[in-house]
Amino acid sequence: MVVGVIGSGAMGAGIAQVAAMAGHTVWIYDTQQAALENASAALKSNLTKLEEKGKIKDAASVFAAMHFVSSLSALAPCKLIIEAIVENLHIKKTVFSELETIVADDCLLASNTSSLSITSIAAACKLPQRVLGLHFFNPAPLMALVEIIPAIQTDASIITTMKELMTAWGKTPVIAKDTPGFIVNRVARPYYGEAIRIYEEGIADMATIDWALTQIGGFKMGPFALMDYIGHDVNYVVTATVFESFYYDPRYKPSFSQKRLLEAGWLGRKTGRGFYNYAQGESIPAANEDAVLGKQIVERVLAMLINEALESLHLNIASAADLETAMTKGVNYPKGLLAWCEEWGKEKVLAVLDNLYNNYHEDRYRACVLLRK
Numbered sequence: 001m002v003v004g005v006i007g008s009g010a011m012g013a014g015i016a017q018v019a020a021m022a023g024h025t026v027w028i029y030d031t032q033q034a035a036l037e038n039a040s041a042a043l044k045s046n047l048t049k050l051e052e053k054g055k056i057k058d059a060a061s062v063f064a065a066m067h068f069v070s071s072l073s074a075l076a077p078c079k080l081i082i083e084a085i086v087e088n089l090h091i092k093k094t095v096f097s098e099l100e101t102i103v104a105d106d107c108l109l110a111s112n113t114s115s116l117s118i119t120s121i122a123a124a125c126k127l128p129q130r131v132l133g134l135h136f137f138n139p140a141p142l143m144a145l146v147e148i149i150p151a152i153q154t155d156a157s158i159i160t161t162m163k164e165l166m167t168a169w170g171k172t173p174v175i176a177k178d179t180p181g182f183i184v185n186r187v188a189r190p191y192y193g194e195a196i197r198i199y200e201e202g203i204a205d206m207a208t209i210d211w212a213l214t215q216i217g218g219f220k221m222g223p224f225a226l227m228d229y230i231g232h233d234v235n236y237v238v239t240a241t242v243f244e245s246f247y248y249d250p251r252y253k254p255s256f257s258q259k260r261l262l263e264a265g266w267l268g269r270k271t272g273r274g275f276y277n278y279a280q281g282e283s284i285p286a287a288n289e290d291a292v293l294g295k296q297i298v299e300r301v302l303a304m305l306i307n308e309a310l311e312s313l314h315l316n317i318a319s320a321a322d323l324e325t326a327m328t329k330g331v332n333y334p335k336g337l338l339a340w341c342e343e344w345g346k347e348k349v350l351a352v353l354d355n356l357y358n359n360y361h362e363d364r365y366r367a368c369v370l371l372r373k
């Protein structure tokens, strides 16, 4: 099968590599010649390194299966096209409707969007039943998770086909309902939002919150270090989009602390400064390793995460098994949140949330009905 990738940026290049390594001929299209050249050079170097490490046999033949093109019409022979261009609904819709004039009727059209409605993208097409979301994680060659998102118009048989294909590509697919943030980008919101709230209230500083969640919670990276790593241009915008898309549910409310970083151009590691200062000679401040405070921080953030996972289960966003897979494979959580809930006991999670709710009287802290059942 010939695969097309539209957009040769960070995600498009990674997805093209995954498809080529799975044995497909891949056509990669971008409007920017420089982006195509960068992707070509990066892919060549990645594949050579993989061959040197013994992970692939023949880097040259995998690379030769990838064709970098500056005309959309070159994608005519494709049977699956994955779009990974700028996160803009109007531009994505335009590209999808143009694509339909080029490809055959049996070509499947997927979007790698992180936050836009797949249903809305499908609505731009004459054959919306062939449109779906295929949400890879960054870097696509390394991250196993792929969220498969049917639009309300998508033909159900495509989902089964796509699940099989993603498995054949060495990925771990999960199915998510077409709702803001799908699974991972929705369920993970409190990891950032609640951590910032604790910091803004002066309960603990950033280093202490990061210390608590890594050393006591077992997360790989603390929320502030992680937001700096992701970049505030990406992380803040996802939060703001999810918040707006959920009709301003206070649970997803963005923060001014992060917005100010964005306004200052302090985007995180990539600009040398974010919540922390990465300039030479600067170091991450020391944490206050107070066990009682640390436990309180972990309980608050984790209760909010578990609540979000339960709410997603309650509203049929995904199956319990897929929710667990998504959070362990998509953001490397040490445990699935539903398993964590069982381990803690629903009563304890509910007690933490009800205590927050009683203190603040904010809808943000409402507990999922499943905790009371």
Ligand SMILES: NC(=O)c1ccc[n+]([C@@H]2O[C@H](COP(=O)([O-])OP(=O)(O)OC[C@H]3O[C@@H](n4cnc5c(N)ncnc54)[C@H](O)[C@@H]3O)[C@@H](O)[C@H]2O)c1
Pocket (backbone or CB within 6 Å): 006, 007, 008, 009, 010, 011, 012, 029, 030, 031, 032, 035, 083, 084, 085, 086, 087, 088, 091, 095, 112, 113, 114, 115, 135, 136, 137, 138
């Ligand atoms: N970066 C991530 O962590 C991540 C993770 C999952 C999903 N996504 C999603 O993947 C998509 C791409 O993100 P990215 O980080 O790779 O962006 P990027 O900026 O690295 O790359 C986007 C590429 O698309 C090209 N492009 C823009 N408009 C185009 C058009 N009309 N036709 C063809 N090419 C066009 C640009 O020239 C650029 O090379 C977005 O929808 C994003 O939300 C990103």
